[in-house]
Amino acid sequence: MPRAKITEVAREAGVSLSTVSRVMNGNPTVDAALAERVREVAARLGYSANPLARSLVLGRTQTISVVVPDLANPTFQAILRGLSHAASKDGYHVLISDTEERVEDEQEIAVTTRRRTDGVILCAPRLPQDELSALLPAIGPAVVINRPPQPEVPTVSADYGVATAGLIAHLQSLGHRRLAFLSGAVRSASGEARRRAIAAASDADPALEVVEISAGVDFDSGAAAADAVLASGATAALAFNDLVAMGLLSAVTSRGVRVPDDLSIAGFDDIPFSAYTSPPLTTASVPAADLGERAWAAMHALLSGGEPETDVTLAPQIVVRASTAPAAH
Amino acid sequence: MPRAKITEVAREAGVSLSTVSRVMNGNPTVDAALAERVREVAARLGYSANPLARSLVLGRTQTISVVVPDLANPTFQAILRGLSHAASKDGYHVLISDTEERVEDEQEIAVTTRRRTDGVILCAPRLPQDELSALLPAIGPAVVINRPPQPEVPTVSADYGVATAGLIAHLQSLGHRRLAFLSGAVRSASGEARRRAIAAASDADPALEVVEISAGVDFDSGAAAADAVLASGATAALAFNDLVAMGLLSAVTSRGVRVPDDLSIAGFDDIPFSAYTSPPLTTASVPAADLGERAWAAMHALLSGGEPETDVTLAPQIVVRASTAPAAH
DNA sequence: CTGTTAGCGCATTCAA
DNA sequence: TTGAATGCGCTAACAG
Numbered sequence: 051m052p053r054a055k056i057t058e059v060a061r062e063a064g065v066s067l068s069t070v071s072r073v074m075n076g077n078p079t080v081d082a083a084l085a086e087r088v089r090e091v092a093a094r095l096g097y098s099a100n101p102l103a104r105s106l107v108l109g110r111t112q113t114i115s116v117v118v119p120d121l122a123n124p125t126f127q128a129i130l131r132g133l134s135h136a137a138s139k140d141g142y143h144v145l146i147s148d149t150e151e152r153v154e155d156e157q158e159i160a161v162t163t164r165r166r167t168d169g170v171i172l173c174a175p176r177l178p179q180d181e182l183s184a185l186l187p188a189i190g191p192a193v194v195i196n197r198p199p200q201p202e203v204p205t206v207s208a209d210y211g212v213a214t215a216g217l218i219a220h221l222q223s224l225g226h227r228r229l230a231f232l233s234g235a236v237r238s239a240s241g242e243a244r245r246r247a248i249a250a251a252s253d254a255d256p257a258l259e260v261v262e263i264s265a266g267v268d269f270d271s272g273a274a275a276a277d278a279v280l281a282s283g284a285t286a287a288l289a290f291n292d293l294v295a296m297g298l299l300s301a302v303t304s305r306g307v308r309v310p311d312d313l314s315i316a317g318f319d320d321i322p323f324s325a326y327t328s329p330p331l332t333t334a335s336v337p338a339a340d341l342g343e344r345a346w347a348a349m350h351a352l353l354s355g356g357e358p359e360t361d362v363t364l365a366p367q368i369v370v371r372a373s374t375a376p377a378a379h
Numbered sequence: 380m381p382r383a384k385i386t387e388v389a390r391e392a393g394v395s396l397s398t399v400s401r402v403m404n405g406n407p408t409v410d411a412a413l414a415e416r417v418r419e420v421a422a423r424l425g426y427s428a429n430p431l432a433r434s435l436v437l438g439r440t441q442t443i444s445v446v447v448p449d450l451a452n453p454t455f456q457a458i459l460r461g462l463s464h465a466a467s468k469d470g471y472h473v474l475i476s477d478t479e480e481r482v483e484d485e486q487e488i489a490v491t492t493r494r495r496t497d498g499v500i501l502c503a504p505r506l507p508q509d510e511l512s513a514l515l516p517a518i519g520p521a522v523v524i525n526r527p528p529q530p531e532v533p534t535v536s537a538d539y540g541v542a543t544a545g546l547i548a549h550l551q552s553l554g555h556r557r558l559a560f561l562s563g564a565v566r567s568a569s570g571e572a573r574r575r576a577i578a579a580a581s582d583a584d585p586a587l588e589v590v591e592i593s594a595g596v597d598f599d600s601g602a603a604a605a606d607a608v609l610a611s612g613a614t615a616a617l618a619f620n621d622l623v624a625m626g627l628l629s630a631v632t633s634r635g636v637r638v639p640d641d642l643s644i645a646g647f648d649d650i651p652f653s654a655y656t657s658p659p660l661t662t663a664s665v666p667a668a669d670l671g672e673r674a675w676a677a678m679h680a681l682l683s684g685g686e687p688e689t690d691v692t693l694a695p696q697i698v699v700r701a702s703t704a705p706a707a708h
Numbered sequence: 709c710t711g712t713t714a715g716c717g718c719a720t721t722c723a724a
Numbered sequence: 725t726t727g728a729a730t731g732c733g734c735t736a737a738c739a740g
Binding site: 053098100102103105111122127128130131134135145147148150166269300322323326327 | 427431432451456463472475476477492495629652657
């Protein structure tokens with residue numbers, strides 16, 4: 051597919067290539083008739099400027115990078131979808147990088163991908179803060195998703211703290227006093243937020259007991275934690291996310307434990323299927339697609355010299371479904 | 380982040396920029412000692428070649444485009460994941476375009492994104508064949524997913540025909556004689572394959588009756604078709620995909636119909652959640668991530684002058700779970 | 709083996 | 725208003 055170049059259009063239209071360039075970029079300082087002729091020729095030749103050459107000379111690519119830790123995770127899928135949708139509405143393209151949970155590669159991947167784009171939107175929940183701090187200046191403009199506020203860099207996050215508090219309050223109102231918390235990824239940012247909220251709730255109500263059980267972030271690790279949850283004597287479990295909750299739900303059910311009669315289970319995220327488990331899952335609904343959209347909005351502001359909102363926080367909504375019920379006495 | 384350029388490295392190392400270029404590209408015709416010095420300086424300055432400039436001069440970007448109709452669809456998510464993983468292993472980046480089901484924009488989106496990359500992998504199940512034929516030459520190298528074999532262009536597909544046949548055979552062996560088929564997207568390629576397989580099965584067994592009920596491709600359209608399915612008198616339903624099956628399952632269950640006792644339901648795809656509905660869904664498991672990987676393999680071959688497999692077909696596997704059972708007498 | 713030169717395709721000074 | 729140069733940063737002929 052040999053595409054027409056600007057010189058051919060210029061020659062065909064009998065003008066210089068600068069004139070063609072001006073016309074194509076809508077520069078009004080071109081004689082109307084001439085401009086029309088150029089447009090005609092360009093249309094006839096199917097010409098449009100080579101984006102690569104344009105990128106090189108203009109110093110911008112109209113493309114941004116999105117770095118996610120795991121494309122298999124429904125939450126990141128939703129973030130990506132919201133992001134992609136919003137960016138394309140503004141005429142931007144999206145280059146995607148899946149780090150596949152290799153935290154040790156995250157920095158290099160981010161830096162590498164950044165060189166091909168105008169900025170990076172980073173989902174790196176497990177990257178240590180000091181490394182993040184070191185990375186950010188190297189990849190700016192950047193927007194960070196689901197991390198605490200960062201200096202100089204806009205942040206867009208769901209508030210896992212209030213989500214946790216809300217879920218705990220819900221469980222307490224149901225009479226639960228002993229909770230199992232399936233902590234997910236070690237040292238993840240949102241994990242810390244959950245932990246702090248739990249500590250606060252414990253402080254506020256001495257009758258509340260929360261036993262932390264370490265688990266992973268996916269379905270299987272939820273299932274694997276079933277015995278530990280059952281052994282803990284908790285009447286309700288707070289899972290790190292819906293995937294974990296579903297794994298736990300599946301595993302305890304197959305052990306003959308009835309949910310929510312014998313054990314209440316709540317998750318985080320409200321991924322698409324959470325409404326259709328049996329019983330449907332009580333969860334804190336994280337507006338992931340919105341997160342993606344807001345992240346783009348911040349990036350767009352950065353890219354166009356505007357003032358981005360610095361630290362956007364979206365409050366998850368507690369969605370009570372059927373996996374939580376009053377504590378058995 | 381002003382990055383070091385090749386001229387600075389050259390100056391700093393006291394050599395010409397071509398020497399630096401040679402060293403950076405591993406050209407062996409450079410004196411070992413000199414090369415070492417250059418590498419040292421490059422490392423010290425944190426230099427690496429600007430990919431944009433490289434792309435312009437080399438005529439390749441090390442990036443490919445993936446065009447999907449809907450990023451919210453688990454199947455395309457899985458394809459994308461497999462693709463992204465495979466491509467990144469080969470040092471390629473992935474630019475993603477979600478056409479958001481706007482078939483009328485698919486061609487322009489594909490052409491536009493193609494200009495920024497070295498090729499496009501196209502998921503466009505609903506694009507009419509004549510438009511596809513017209514599009515393909517304009518975006519080559521291209522690989523097409525889930526469409527019939529195309530001239531000149533490698534194709535990677537799941538065989539929805541054998542999947543349909545397998546599911547029907549399964550249902551027949553269970554004693555079902557009257558099936559409801561929830562046809563999904565009008566004029567989709569895989570839809571045609573399903574339809575042909577149904578026709579073949581009907582021809583082969585006159586006792587088999589299949590009533591086609593038109594529905595969409597998502598959960599809601601499955602739910603919306605519930606009444607029609609129930610009214611059809613079918614003892615089993617074949618849904619266009621798992622999403623539709625789940626919608627149907629949910630809706631009929633809430634109407635007091637027991638699945639699978641009163642009605643058997645089967646889907647297509649085996650999306651991650653299909654194993655966890657209640658009852659778990661019988662479905663034809665489409666290896667979506669593999670599809671993505673194979674599509675990349677074909678593209679990679681195209682890009683490196685190799686011979687791609689022309690028409691890869693992956694056979695879905697019938698996964699019998701609990702949503703199908705013997706027909707009630 | 710190394711340096712010089714010429715583009716890749718375009719936007720943008722600067723003159724005219 | 726238009727055209728002729730210059731350069732974005734790099735690779736690859738071509739000489740030496």
